[in-house]
Amino acid sequence: MKTKIALTIFTIIASIKISLSGTIHVVTTTQDTKSIAELIGGNKVDVFAIATGYQNPHFVDPKPSYIIKLSNADLFVTLGLDLEAGWSPSLLTSSKNKKIQKGSNGYVDASVGVTLMQVPSAINRAEGDIHIYGNPHYWLDPLNGKIIARNICNGLEKISPENKDFFESNLKIVDAQIDLKMKAWTTAMASFKGTKVIAYHNEWCYFENRFGLTIVDFMEPKPGIPPTPSQLVKIIKEVKENNIKVIITSPYFTASSSDVVSKQTGAKTLVLATSVGAFDEIKTYYDLFDYNIKLLTTGLK
Amino acid sequence: MIKFISLLLYSVYILSFCFSQTDSAKKADSLLLMQIQSEMQQTPTSQPKQRVAASANPDISVIGDFRGLYRSYGYHNFDAVLNEAEFSFQSVVDPYVRADFFYSIGEDAATGNFSSEIEEGYLTTLSLPAHLQLKAGRLKQQLGRVNPVHAHALPFADMPDAFVNFFGEEGLKGDGVSLSWLLSNHTFFQELTVEATNVSNNPSFERSKKNNYLYLAHLKNFWDLSANATLELGLTGMQGENLSKKITNIGAVDLTYKWKPVRYNTYKSVTFQNELYYSQAMLDSSTVNAIGFYSMLNIQVAKRWFLAGRFDYSNTPYSAQFVQQSGSLTLGWYATEFQKIEIEGKYTTMNEALPENHNEKNFEMAYLRWIFVIGTHGAHQY
Numbered sequence: 001m002k003t004k005i006a007l008t009i010f011t012i013i014a015s016i017k018i019s020l021s022g023t024i025h026v027v028t029t030t031q032d033t034k035s036i037a038e039l040i041g042g043n044k045v046d047v048f049a050i051a052t053g054y055q056n057p058h059f060v061d062p063k064p065s066y067i068i069k070l071s072n073a074d075l076f077v078t079l080g081l082d083l084e085a086g087w088s089p090s091l092l093t094s095s096k097n098k099k100i101q102k103g104s105n106g107y108v109d110a111s112v113g114v115t116l117m118q119v120p121s122a123i124n125r126a127e128g129d130i131h132i133y134g135n136p137h138y139w140l141d142p143l144n145g146k147i148i149a150r151n152i153c154n155g156l157e158k159i160s161p162e163n164k165d166f167f168e169s170n171l172k173i174v175d176a177q178i179d180l181k182m183k184a185w186t187t188a189m190a191s192f193k194g195t196k197v198i199a200y201h202n203e204w205c206y207f208e209n210r211f212g213l214t215i216v217d218f219m220e221p222k223p224g225i226p227p228t229p230s231q232l233v234k235i236i237k238e239v240k241e242n243n244i245k246v247i248i249t250s251p252y253f254t255a256s257s258s259d260v261v262s263k264q265t266g267a268k269t270l271v272l273a274t275s276v277g278a279f280d281e282i283k284t285y286y287d288l289f290d291y292n293i294k295l296l297t298t299g300l301k
Numbered sequence: 302m303i304k305f306i307s308l309l310l311y312s313v314y315i316l317s318f319c320f321s322q323t324d325s326a327k328k329a330d331s332l333l334l335m336q337i338q339s340e341m342q343q344t345p346t347s348q349p350k351q352r353v354a355a356s357a358n359p360d361i362s363v364i365g366d367f368r369g370l371y372r373s374y375g376y377h378n379f380d381a382v383l384n385e386a387e388f389s390f391q392s393v394v395d396p397y398v399r400a401d402f403f404y405s406i407g408e409d410a411a412t413g414n415f416s417s418e419i420e421e422g423y424l425t426t427l428s429l430p431a432h433l434q435l436k437a438g439r440l441k442q443q444l445g446r447v448n449p450v451h452a453h454a455l456p457f458a459d460m461p462d463a464f465v466n467f468f469g470e471e472g473l474k475g476d477g478v479s480l481s482w483l484l485s486n487h488t489f490f491q492e493l494t495v496e497a498t499n500v501s502n503n504p505s506f507e508r509s510k511k512n513n514y515l516y517l518a519h520l521k522n523f524w525d526l527s528a529n530a531t532l533e534l535g536l537t538g539m540q541g542e543n544l545s546k547k548i549t550n551i552g553a554v555d556l557t558y559k560w561k562p563v564r565y566n567t568y569k570s571v572t573f574q575n576e577l578y579y580s581q582a583m584l585d586s587s588t589v590n591a592i593g594f595y596s597m598l599n600i601q602v603a604k605r606w607f608l609a610g611r612f613d614y615s616n617t618p619y620s621a622q623f624v625q626q627s628g629s630l631t632l633g634w635y636a637t638e639f640q641k642i643e644i645e646g647k648y649t650t651m652n653e654a655l656p657e658n659h660n661e662k663n664f665e666m667a668y669l670r671w672i673f674v675i676g677t678h679g680a681h682q683y
Contacts, residue, residue, distance in 0.1 A: 052528075052563050052564075054563070054564045055563050055564060055566065056566070056567060059566060059567050061561060061566060061683055062683050063523070063525065063531060063683050064490040064492070064521070064523040064533075064683060065489070065490050065523060065524075065525045065531075067483065067490060068483075068486075068487060068490055071432055071483050086638070093399065093425065093427065094434075095483075096429065096432045096433060096434045096481075096483050097432070098427060098428035098429075098430075101396070101427050101428070102393070103396055104396075125637075125639065125675075129637075129638075224637060224638075225637070226604055226605070251564060252564055252565065252566075252567070254565065254568060
């Protein structure tokens, strides 16, 4: 009996010692969740993001070098839905790391709790790249950033409960900061409520909904299908009819199609940031919206 | 007694460091109360209001490979054929393993007869300690860059001559186990795979009537040369029984350079892929040392367009005198992730005439391949 007690005590001490001694290694699929994980985890975490900020998150190449990071991770954060379906599951399986497999404590689906937009009632690929759970670009609404932060905080607390107070305290700071920034962002965008724009790809619905823009049409005739001549003719007509001033696109789409429309109509093409790190000055999740709001308010004037 | 307890305590301490599984379990036990308290105090996140209904079904897909074939010899030198329909079922079984099944039905272009087989059917562990992973079942073996990949995912319509001559159209696969280990190398990726299989018959190896399984070891090395460029070097060794009921040893090297700009990775890319096989087949009265290789350059010239050139050189496992060489060019149009059309032209020259080629030493072939996918199909390797 004494031996059992001694063993148990020793094991507890050893376990706590291990958990306290090291930094928590976090791997996220994107730079946005990396930024939020760093804001919550502070100096307790070391975060690596797989996708760069200027990369299309649907099409990341599952390089074996990412497996090294995943194999040593304590926590994996995915944006979820089926955004990373083409690359993240195979990397996770290859990581041979049971701590971060789906269903484990070290697996965080950042989308849990997000109210999704554009949820299809039926799946038909004739409509292009349709996402079965709904539009997955939800991090482009700053208020969803608070839900992402909550989910990451929960994940960190599961694997490091001894730092719960620290994470909760940081979560409050993040929530407060987003609330504070939201006032400035909505004020800046208030005068552009209902302004019609064209977008390249259907990835701005959460941003559009939050800041009151109206996306009239997309350069892609269907999600994932490159712009066709007939679609460009349609867009040019819509831009002229609606006096649209701005086409919004993303860093990973080539400008050739947008340039054609711009030359024909005089509408400006604005390359908005879809993620932290899309441009050098965007270093945090807050910067992402600072950058986009500034670019839009200048472009729409 | 004290010594015994001390030893026991020390062992537990060491084990807690050595085995992450043990470590995690003990950590979870010891901190369970803290976790429960922690979770009870967390603000519950609301469940999403709209989600597609959950399903326990596996990911199911069907891949069609329809093709037209042209040969510059024979009276009947054009065929149209549904070359293959591949049915895949993929899912996690439970927290410990996942399962992948690929069932293939193929049509013989000459006869129109269909044949079917379980192309692959294996489980993969998800929870082994020490960065180990075990696959068990019927599987494509970890040889180079072509063999583990299903034909529809390759950038050319035909298989390289060396691959066909040494391992057959269907490649090297068998029933058995595959254990892979991710080496603790933080500088570059290294993975060692060892396999033992009851191999399916192919030109180099026979399914043994005795206990001569096919043993294979593969070391995969991968480097990020820059954000846009990568290099992979694979080394493979294998040993199994040949048609003379004696032993064949094969060594293989694969080297692949890829360039893909991160920002515009859907628009531009270059892949330079090479694979070499060296075979030593011990026969009744002699030993045959034979080689075969291919070299392929695949350039993505626009978002949907790929151009691949390939040079093949090959002996056969039982004749170093036989030499087959060919050059091919493939133009691919990738409509979406779910459909592509490829046109390939190929010129072949041999130093010996073969009956299956109507005794022609030099001939041309052309392929038109149309690949289409319905359902949910898992991602392929990088």
